[in-house]
Amino acid sequence: MRTQENPLYQIALCLARGLSPATKHGRVHILLTNENRGRGGAERFTVQLGRRLRGAGLKVTLACRADSWLAGQELNSVHLPFRGEIDPASYLAAHQKLVPLQPDVIHCQASRDLALFGSVRRLFLKKTRLLKSEHSFLDSAGSAWLRWCYRQCQAVIPVSQALRRQMSEILPFYLPYQVIHNAMDLPDLEQPIPEPMRRHRWLGYVGALLPSKGVGDVLRASAPLLRRHSDLRLLLAGEGPEAESLKKLAVELEVAEQVWMPGHVADPLPYLAGLQVLLQASPRETFSLVAMEAMSLQVPVVAYLRDGLPEVVEDGQTGWLCSELDPQKLSARVAYYLGNEELRRAHGHNGRLRVQSLFSWDIILPQWLRLYAGEPL
Numbered sequence: 001m002r003t004q005e006n007p008l009y010q011i012a013l014c015l016a017r018g019l020s021p022a023t024k025h026g027r028v029h030i031l032l033t034n035e036n037r038g039r040g041g042a043e044r045f046t047v048q049l050g051r052r053l054r055g056a057g058l059k060v061t062l063a064c065r066a067d068s069w070l071a072g073q074e075l076n077s078v079h080l081p082f083r084g085e086i087d088p089a090s091y092l093a094a095h096q097k098l099v100p101l102q103p104d105v106i107h108c109q110a111s112r113d114l115a116l117f118g119s120v121r122r123l124f125l126k127k128t129r130l131l132k133s134e135h136s137f138l139d140s141a142g143s144a145w146l147r148w149c150y151r152q153c154q155a156v157i158p159v160s161q162a163l164r165r166q167m168s169e170i171l172p173f174y175l176p177y178q179v180i181h182n183a184m185d186l187p188d189l190e191q192p193i194p195e196p197m198r199r200h201r202w203l204g205y206v207g208a209l210l211p212s213k214g215v216g217d218v219l220r221a222s223a224p225l226l227r228r229h230s231d232l233r234l235l236l237a238g239e240g241p242e243a244e245s246l247k248k249l250a251v252e253l254e255v256a257e258q259v260w261m262p263g264h265v266a267d268p269l270p271y272l273a274g275l276q277v278l279l280q281a282s283p284r285e286t287f288s289l290v291a292m293e294a295m296s297l298q299v300p301v302v303a304y305l306r307d308g309l310p311e312v313v314e315d316g317q318t319g320w321l322c323s324e325l326d327p328q329k330l331s332a333r334v335a336y337y338l339g340n341e342e343l344r345r346a347h348g349h350n351g352r353l354r355v356q357s358l359f360s361w362d363i364i365l366p367q368w369l370r371l372y373a374g375e376p377l
Contacts, residue, residue, distance in 0.1 A: 118149025209240030295351030
């Protein structure tokens with residue numbers, strides 16, 4: 001098929017002309033798939049991308065679990081069991097519910113999505129393009145079945161160059177990589193900051209309370225500053241298995257009365273807007289959606305210099321990145337911001353400009369449309 005005859009190629013042309021993308025058989029149809037039950041960065045990305053594609057005039061269907069957070073979002077969805085890599089019930093449900101839809105693109109988010117749709121597409125939807133997004137670091141090359149499914153993809157899309165490098169080191173074969181960063185709408189700077197945060201100055205972390213996220217180091221870095229400044233508070237917003245141990249650590253560090261742990265927050269932006277500085281202490285970070293969100297609200301970021309974070313935070317311009325995994329180094333950088341309000345505001349301003357120029361949907365969505373159409377980025 002010539003490029004001009006490719007129905008997906010018409011997306012960019014139609015958008016440029018102010019028209020809704022369509023083919024002879026109706027609108028271009030994108031099937032987004034995500035089997036995860038959580039509500040983290042990958043799930044939020046799936047919803048945001050779906051809404052953006054729908055707003056651009058494409059038809060969007062979301063394949064997810066019936067009991068997931070995704071099933072309750074405002075996207076047309078079909079529910080699949082996703083019980084395992086090779087599960088007859090999942091294949092039967094996918095054949096019955098999705099093959100009649102004949103999507104133009106299947107865009108998988110999770111590994112189990114790819115394990116299912118790699119073969120479904122090969123058997124029943126041979127004209128459909130298969131894409132796989134990568135949101136987090138791989139621990140292994142996966143099963144032989146999953147590796148076969150990766151080979152069926154027309155594109156594999158890591159969220160950062162750091163993740164692409166790791167995948168290239170782990171997977172024993174070449175894949176058609178195309179890096180596309182996360183995206184967001186630039187938010188209003190006037191956010192409804194939670195009532196407890198309208199008093200005092202706040203440092204904070206927003207995300208999962210997992211051992212891999214290094215939240216303990218956030219608390220250790222903040223404790224000396226909290227003890228030094230009676231008007232300073234620390235926000236640890238999120239849920240996870242580390243919650244109780246973090247509460248105990250706050251008591252041991254004698255700062256429990258200055259630490260607020262509200263649990264999971266549905267919308268992180270109002271909480272981020274109330275911060276002086278966002279802290280991240282993960283020893284491995286694929287991209288950091290929350291760092292991008294904080295920067296969009298003119299909040300500088302202090303974190304460890306690891307993996308994908310330098311692709312988000314510009315060291316010395318929108319925040320500080322510490323090369324050593326040492327909470328004392330984080331603490332020193334935060335203290336510098338607390339004592340230099342002009343610099344803190346300048347880095348915050350730079351951060352919002354960086355998000356606008358590199359990570360806004362106006363920049364990122366056209367990349368997805370070109371990729372769906374099989375065009376080079």
